[in-house]
Amino acid sequence: xxxxxxxxxxxxxxxxxxxxxxxxxxxxxxxxxxxxxxxxxxxxxxxxxxxxxxxxxxxxxxxxxxxxxxxxxxxxxxxxxxxxxxxxxxxxxxxxxxxxxxxxxxxxxxxxxxxxxxxxxxxxxxxxxxxxxxxxxxxxxxxxxxxxxxxxxxxxxxxxxxxxxxxxxxxxxxxxxxxxxxxxxxxxxxxxxxxxxxxxxxxxxxxxxxxxxxxxxxxxxxxxxxxxxxxxxxxxxxxxxxxxxxxxxxxxxxxxxxxxxxxxxxxxxxxxxxxxxxxxxxxxxxxxxxxxxxxxxxxxxxxxxxxxxxxxxxxxxxxxxxxxxxxxxxxxxxxxxxxxxxxxxxxxxxxxxxxxxxxxxxxxxxxxxxxxxxxxxxxxxxxxxxxxxxxxxxxxxxxxxxxxxxxxxxxxxxxxxxxxxxxxxxxxxxxxxxxxxxxxxxxxxxxxxxxxxxxxxxxxxxxxx
Numbered sequence: 001x002x003x004x005x006x007x008x009x010x011x012x013x014x015x016x017x018x019x020x021x022x023x024x025x026x027x028x029x030x031x032x033x034x035x036x037x038x039x040x041x042x043x044x045x046x047x048x049x050x051x052x053x054x055x056x057x058x059x060x061x062x063x064x065x066x067x068x069x070x071x072x073x074x075x076x077x078x079x080x081x082x083x084x085x086x087x088x089x090x091x092x093x094x095x096x097x098x099x100x101x102x103x104x105x106x107x108x109x110x111x112x113x114x115x116x117x118x119x120x121x122x123x124x125x126x127x128x129x130x131x132x133x134x135x136x137x138x139x140x141x142x143x144x145x146x147x148x149x150x151x152x153x154x155x156x157x158x159x160x161x162x163x164x165x166x167x168x169x170x171x172x173x174x175x176x177x178x179x180x181x182x183x184x185x186x187x188x189x190x191x192x193x194x195x196x197x198x199x200x201x202x203x204x205x206x207x208x209x210x211x212x213x214x215x216x217x218x219x220x221x222x223x224x225x226x227x228x229x230x231x232x233x234x235x236x237x238x239x240x241x242x243x244x245x246x247x248x249x250x251x252x253x254x255x256x257x258x259x260x261x262x263x264x265x266x267x268x269x270x271x272x273x274x275x276x277x278x279x280x281x282x283x284x285x286x287x288x289x290x291x292x293x294x295x296x297x298x299x300x301x302x303x304x305x306x307x308x309x310x311x312x313x314x315x316x317x318x319x320x321x322x323x324x325x326x327x328x329x330x331x332x333x334x335x336x337x338x339x340x341x342x343x344x345x346x347x348x349x350x351x352x353x354x355x356x357x358x359x360x361x362x363x364x365x366x367x368x369x370x371x372x373x374x375x376x377x378x379x380x381x382x383x384x385x386x387x388x389x390x391x392x393x394x395x396x397x398x399x400x401x402x403x404x405x406x407x408x409x410x411x412x413x414x415x416x417x418x419x420x421x422x423x424x425x426x427x428x429x430x431x432x433x434x435x436x437x438x439x440x441x442x443x444x445x446x447x448x449x450x451x452x453x454x455x456x457x458x459x460x461x462x463x464x465x
Contacts, residue, residue: 021309023351025140030133030344032080037072038129039097041233043117044068049228050118053221060112067104077104092337094122119210119217119225123243123336127207130340131235134204134252137347138196141259144354145193146465148263151361152189153461155182160454163443164280164371165382172378174385175443178281178366180450183457185266185361190460192259199255203248206230209241212330243331246324249339253321256346257314263353264311267304270360274301280371284363303360310353317346375443380418384408386440387422403428 019027028034044065051061071077078100086096098117106113117125160179165172208226209215215222230237242248273281283301320342324335375382384404391400411421419441422428429437439445 018348021306021352022348023140023144023355025144025355026137026347026351029136029140030347033075034133034136035129035340035344036075036078036080036097038132039094039125040068040072040101041132042125042128042229043098043101045229045232046117046120046225047115048232049225050115050221052228053224055218055221055225056115056118057112060109060115063109063112064105064116067101067108071101071104092122092126094125098122098125119215119222120208121211121243123331124208124210126340127243127336128233128235130249130343131204131206132233133340134200134343134347135235137344137351138200138204141347141350141354142193142197144351144358145189145196145259148354148358148361149186149189149193149461149464151358152182152186153458155179155361155364156186156454156458159366159368160451161444161447162366162368162371163375163447165375165378172382174382175375175446177447177450177454178368178371179454180447181269183454185262185269186461187457188262188265190457190464192255192262193464196255196259199251201236203251204235205238205242205248206233206235207242208237209243213241213243215241243336244327244329246321246327246332246335246339249343250318250321250325253318253343253346256343256350257311257318259350260307260311260314260353263307263350263357266357266361267301267307267353270364271301271304271308274299274304278370278374280367280374282365282367283360284365301360303356306356307353307360310349310356314346314349317342317349379411379416380441381408381411383441383443383446384418386446387418387437390437390440391428 022030047056047061047064050056051058078097083093083096083100086099087093090096102113102116105116156179158179159182160177162178163175164178164181166174166176206226206229208229210217210222215226218225226237270281270283272278274283282299283303285299321339324332327335387407388397388400388404391403395403407418407421407425411418414421416424419438422437
């Protein structure tokens with residue numbers, strides 16, 4: 001009988017390797033330590049607010065604050081793996097966390113230990129800590145979005161006259177400028193930045209309702225304590241506690257997924273432009289960047305790939321939060337215990353996508369000559385719409401459409417350009433306005449509308465900056 005394989009040594013579970021899918025800017029803002037720090041901030045602020053309202057001695061509140069700060073400074077004392085094991089039995093991290101904090105406070109002063117977590121419930125500390133996490137991570141994402149917008153604005157301004165082939169359904173369409181394409185990316189980035197800031201401001205809120213949401217245990221002091229807690233945490237207070245309403249976090253999650261998709265759209269375009277058959281744009285190069293473990297000649301669009309990876313990951317995470325909207329009564333069954341972790345994963349995905357694509361755009365190299373050559377290689381067919389519009393001025397739209405379709409077929413059959421087919425058509429070139437037909441084959445003449453759009457988007461960017 002074959003011997004069983006030697007078991008691997010027991011290893012503590014970490015997510016260090018997942019750092020490849022995380023933006024360095026968010027490294028310390030997410031994860032176990034950040035969530036526990038937020039929970040400790042909640043408990044310290046709760047004690048201070050209750051002391052202010054006369055519900056506990058000031059000395060007890062001060063001790064609770066000191067213990068919370070000491071644990072935040074040395075999170076290993078909380079023993080996160082042990083908390084996780086204990087939470088499996090209680091179904092919420094808050095219960096073993098509050099017990100651990102109470103034990104620490106009680107060890108210093110048994111009387112003060114009686115006041116830990118007074119009048120609060122598990123979801124209060126978990127959701128409020130999640131809101132703190134969302135605001136911190138949201139600030140980091142805002143900085144990335146602004147940096148990306150600045151890089152895109154520079155491209156839009158610099159390349160408004162860099163003509164290239166516009167592509168619809170992956171086929172050559174009509175001429176555009178790369179500046180116009182960059183302005184389109186910029187507009188989407190500005191929308192993502194505004195929407196994400198608004199949704200976090202509106203929905204990363206204090207959660208404080210006590211057992212069923214009415215703060216019944218705090219009696220007449222309930223409102224004062226809630227307001228004091230909101231002030232101490234610098235978290236906006238909703239008009240009513242929201243234990244059972246999960247729409248706020250679902251909205252935040254949805255906007256994070258949209259931000260991932262916006263970065264991925266840029267990455268998709270860049271990776272297509274970077275194909276050797278197109279070779280119009282290139283990600284920045286560098287030691288160890290974009291190589292292949294098997295094919296030394298390759299230069300892979302690695303930044304674009306990271307943005308796309310995040311965009312594939314994010315919708316499923318956001319869908320988890322959306323699925324929890326049908327929460328039961330005042331506290332749902334299984335609809336909130338993981339909100340902090342799902343949102344953290346979404347912030348990680350958005351941060352990874354935005355950091356990667358920002359690096360791409362800041363170092364993007366364009367080949368304007370290749371753009372022009374690819375446009376010219378279309379044999380003038382990208383100007384068919386412009387020719388139709390010009391002929392419609394005298395022939396009418398329907399007739400012009402038929403004539404240009406016929407010219408395109410003739411050009412294809414003869415293997416000549418559309419301009420040559422037009423020049424060979426004695427009837428179309430005999431009119432008094434025939435000299436104006438040549439203008440339609442000037443790509444720059446097609447960009448007036450695009451210029452106005454670029455200007456409008458750059459004005460938005462300046463206002464947002």
